[in-house]
Amino acid sequence: MMHQQNPYIPNIPSVRETVARPLWSVMIPHYNCVEYLRETLASVLTQAPSSDVMEIVVVDNQSTEGDPEAVVAELGQGRVKFYQQQRNVGMLKNFQTCLELSRGQLIHILHSDDCVREGFYQKMTETFSKNPDIGAAFCRSVYIDMYGQSQGLSSLELPESGILPSNWIKRIAEICCISVPSLAVVRREVYEKLGGLDSRCGLSSDWEMWVRIFANYPVWFEAEPLAMWRIHASSNNVTNAKSMTFIQENFQTIEIIFQSHLHKLVNSKLHRKVKKNCAFLALEAAKLLMQKGDISGARAYLQTALQYSRSWKVLLAASRIILVNGLLAILQYSSLKVESRVN
16 A cells, blocks of 8 residues: 555655665664663664665764763774754654665664664574565563663464464554564555654554554564663653653544554454553552642542543443542541541
C-alpha cells in the first residue's frame, strides 16, 4: 500500500539516484543522555563495516546537558557524523530528521541510551539478504538498568527465528511488542511508501508505525537477543508511563490502529479488549494519585478510564479505588480529630 497524503504522517522522500548509498544507515537520535552515548557508539563502532557500507549519524535535538558533539568527535574519529537541530524540535520531529537524513537501504534507529550486541548488524544483513520480501526485522532484547546490568529478556515471539505469521497482527495490536526502535531494522523503501510517524500518536507513535508496517509487509523476528534496551529513571518509558498525555495518546493510537489498519483484519472484541487495557492504565494512575491525596487529579483519571471502557472489570476496579481510598481518608480524618481532642 502506497502512502496516501495524510497531514499527520510526513512523507519520507527517496534518495536521489546520483547520491552514493551505503547498505546501512545507523541513525542515533540524542537528547540529554551524553552519559550513555559513549557506550551506544562503542557498541556500534566495534562491529561497524566500512563507511561505504554503513553510515553512522548522531542527530542531536539541541541538548542542554553535556557535549554530545565532543563525544562523537572523540569516539568517532571522523567515522561518525554529527547533526544538531537549530532548536529543540521535539522527539517525533527529531526522529523524522533521522529518516530524512538517512541514505542507506536499511535503517536502524538506535536510541542514544540503548546498545547493540556483537553480531547484530551481521545477522540483520544476512536476514535481509536471504529474505528480500521482508519490510522489517526485529530481535529479542536484553533489558538493562542505568548501570548496564541485565534485568531480564523481552518476550520470545517465536520458538526460533523466522517470518512472523499473519495472525501475529493480533498480538501487536494488543501490545507494542517492539518496545523501542533500537530493536528493529526497516528498509528505507518501506518508510518511503508508508510515510513516517503519525504525529497524533505522540509517544505511542512507534506502536502505530509497527502495526502499519506489519499490515503491509512480512516482518522477521530474530530470536537471538542482539540488542540492549536501557530502562532508567529519566527515560521516556518511565517518566511518561502514567501521565495523562501519554494515556490519551495511547488511546488515540488504539483508535487509529483499529480504524485505519485493522478494521478488516481483527474483530471488535479485540478492539474492546485493548481499550480496556488502556482504561486500566488510567485506573493505575488514579490509584497512585488517590494515595498521594490528589483527589481532583484522581477523579480526572477515573473519568478518563470510564470513557475508554465500561466493562464490569473496569467498573469494579474503579469502585474499589474510590471505596478503599475513601475509607482510608475517613480513618485518617478520624484519627486526626482524636489526636486534637487528646492534645
